Amino acid sequence: MKITKQIVEKHGLKIEEYANIKKLLKREPNLLELGIFSAMWNEHCSYKSSRKHLKNLPTTGKQVIQGPGENAGVIDIGGDDAIIFKIESHNHPSYIEPYQGAATGVGGILRDVFTMGARPIALLNSIHFGSPDHSKTKSLLNGVVSGIGGYGNCIGIPTVAGETKFNSTYNENILVNAMAVGHAKKDKIFYSKAKGLNKSVVYVGSKTGRDGIHGASMASAEFDENSEEKKPTVQVGDPFTEKLLMEACLELMKDNSIISIQDMGAAGLTSSSVEMASKGELGIELYLDKVPCREENMTPYEMMLSESQERMLIILEDGKEEHAKNIFKKWDLDFVVIGKTTNTNKLTLKYNNKIEGEIPIDSLASKAPMYDRKWIKKKLPKSKIDFKSLKKVKIKDALIKILSSANHSNKSWITSQYDQMVMCDTVQKSGADAALIRIHGQEKIIAVSVDSSANYCKAHPITGGKQIVCENWRNLVSVGAKPMAITNCLNFGNPEDPKIMGEFAECLIGIKESCEFLNYPVVSGNVSFYNGTNKKNISPTPVIGGIGLIQNLKKPMNHQFKKGNNNILVIGKTFGHLEQSVFFEEIYSILDGQPPEINLINEKNNGESVLEIIKNDLAESVHDVSSGGLLIALAEMSIGSNFGVKINKPKKLTNLFKYFFGEDQSRYILEINRENMKKVEEILKNNNIFYENIGLTQKDYFEVEKEMKINIKELYKINNQWYNNY
Amino acid sequence: MKLISVKQLRLSLKKNKLKFSVTVTLKKDVLDPQGKVVQNTLQNLGMDSLKSVRQGKYFELEVNDNNQTQAEKKVDDMCKKLLANLIIEDYKINKI
Amino acid sequence: MKLISVKQLRLSLKKNKLKFSVTVTLKKDVLDPQGKVVQNTLQNLGMDSLKSVRQGKYFELEVNDNNQTQAEKKVDDMCKKLLANLIIEDYKINKI
Amino acid sequence: MNSSVIVFPGSNCDRDIAVALEKMQFKNQMVWHKETKLPKSDLIVVPGGFSYGDYLRSGAIAGKSLIINEVIKAANEGCLVLGICNGFQILTETGLLKGALLRNKNLKFINKDINIKVINNDTKFSNKYKKDQILKINIAHNEGNYITNPNHLKELINENLIAFKYCDKDGKINESCNPNGSVENIAGIFNSKKNILGMMPHPERMVDNLISNTDGVNLFSSLLK
Ligand SMILES: Nc1ncnc2c1ncn2[C@@H]1O[C@H](COP(=O)(O)OP(=O)(O)O)[C@@H](O)[C@H]1O
């Protein structure tokens, strides 16, 4: 079959890229080869637009065992233990079929983690929907949440944290990012690099079907005369099979049978085999007639490009085939030797003993395109808000409006659909600043949280990028954990638009700055471009997933008030930054001006001091101050506890709205027992930390002196009704 | 008096009830994990002659309408709007 | 040559395949919350004439057998043994 | 005391129950579903999870496994059998317990801590609890809506075969504290010989103060007596 310009375009390749392919091959590719190039050279696999910028991120540190480049990042948490984690997007499939899209997103990220030898111990998710009154939002929300739950619950890994946001920027393009965290022994980590010649390449897991063959769905009509039906591009998840696959892999990993292992994610068999060979600087030969197929008459093209879920590729040590096969048989899974490693540095595809395709590995990997796309800087926006011209509101009404809004309502409607306790190591569930997971059978605890702030990133990407890393860091600090490292999922619009590329480049500059300063390296991540429709791109939405460590937990720290008559300290200065705030957005529908700036020195000092206070068991509860500002944070500490607050009227800032709703960064609220005040103040003074004592906790009422008073049961109700009424 | 007339009204309405069944099945090439497990289990139970199982959803709908073609159009509409996700599923309507 | 004969073999095998559909529905006196929700949702979508919805499961089974009565008995057996829980569900078999 | 935990493909609370049993000094063994013999056991636990993915109906396919015949035999000989969550569903599918578990009335998976009341404390499973004691315990299920025929329901009530009922934190039993729609707020039942207990809540999740509470401990210590 002749490759026409049309076929090339249908494979998402540019004409120049196709010319490059011919140069690398020194001939024209056939359709199978073209399909393979298209899979490996697309944005998702090649990172062609992002690689240049990603290189700048800090990825090393004493705690890092494996940075980006493997299936997931690996960090050292002391002793023999390692934590393996990564986040990934499944945005487009989730928009088309929310249940299956979200479910397979969870399945995919879990495989990335257990491929490396980790038993997954926690799942997180960051989900962004369009405006609640958009006609699709409700069913997307329902579908995504039950899909995430459906997969995680079934496989038996607790979903313990996440974030859920609504914003019209996602009306036509929701975001579904899933993060998985696993635990492994340091000396039992598995990598994808192939080693040795003539080793068996083994296919395990589900059978291959015609799922998700993208370019294929159109081009295939020309070579497959009897298939008029449109092929499905959305995969159906099978968490049951994934559970079996996970157990079987972990069982096989107990001894030394595996040289290299790689899950079949995007571009399935193609990317997994190429990646193994490329890392090992070897060739790989596959006998496609051996591939277990679900449908009849599948072509090599379809087999190589299928994105069927729940499959893995393994390279085995000599003589281990029987042993491995028995394990997979025990779990009722397919196990077939489908190829071997070679010294040709080529991907060689045979079908019925005939070579159907042969491609130099480097042309698919290291020689894949990399672009230095044009990008433009964003100026710091100037606010045009004239505060005085705005309609007056009462503080209490503003508080109620925000607490009852879609974005700030309690998320238990969502989180109660997730099994948060299975595995019996969830020390702290959803609802806190970060969830806490115990390392099984030990005293060590890890803290996990995911965060994003698209409004800030949109307004000024550098500041926004900086801010999310800090916010994530703060969430871990608030539960008393030492922040260790992050993963990131970079959700952006069309990178061919210099404005969007600028958002990307600048967010990364910001992320880099914070990560470097806080010694909070990036060990894994994922880039998702082309979020949006032709003209309308989503707001830049990098999502940060962080891991923190508590070596020795005395008592779990959370944000709920514990007792009456305790002091309330605010760590960090309140200036009253209202531009880009929730207050302006929710009360006046204004999104304007610049995001709050971050002083990284203060960020670090404040955080470390809070950690010191928690470590010395001097705080009763801790909460970071984030979107919504001080008053919202205080309300969150009251809601669900039996105690409210009595806040003194602030002495310095005269504008109460600025004081209570300003979103100045690097702040925490601490509940401190009077007996501990002296010790706490000593720590704060020693560390040169700015703090204010703003009032006391009290039973039943949430009160601001001379301004407002409300029963906390009422606050609870206000905060817990949105989802149930939606 | 009024009560009786309501009852009569109801009764007369009943006559115009049309009943349809809808079956929603996964499209041909879409993975059917449930069907696969059911098939394996039945085969393990000794049903050797069983060749394949596909699982789907089934609905019975009652519609108040005098006009069958019109009612069927309505049911078709429901299928498209809610009962089936046409990205991965097909549906079939039957008058019962 | 060989290829053609395999095809023919397949074709001849196909002749002996019998296809059945099975619908499994909740017994009348068992509440069907799923059907209720579908009904409410559809009604909210403006389908006023919809009177009731019951939801169930649907299976398509292929059986290798020449004898239809015998095959149907087998399918009946499968329903009893696995596909339906007779405490709460009824089933119906159809040749398709 | 010897215990066996049956592991099906898709079981996922098997490790949790094993940890709890060992913590309570049971001598525990895991038994893979393809085995045809049970080790000598005083207690058999059918754990929670999603055996066979909950495909078809929760518990239906596990109910047809090889090992389940052995469980039935042992149960008929008087061995203690505990089915938790999916285990409860499996036991009803095998007929060891009567009734069935339907989808939760809100059609959603529910994971939360709820309260249950000890209805019958005069059994091997519950003698360490006080009668009417209120426990706080975790549930996590899609299909926990217990239903049975009127005759059996009468039998459950008359013969004191209801183990636990969902209640509020003060012990009141009404519709508003019924998480899944179960008839009579039933959270767990015994068979007529009271050697089999099926329950939706997870006692194995409540044996450690760091992650929850210890309200499940007495269920296991009752068995040890
Ligand atoms: N989709 C979700 N899945 C799990 N947990 C969620 C989800 N959305 C929100 N949460 C939880 O709700 C709580 C509040 O979320 P958020 O306001 O984003 O917290 P924070 O501002 O501390 O990051 C957190 O504990 C978070 O983990």
Ligand SMILES: [Mg+2]
């Ligand atoms: Mg927080």
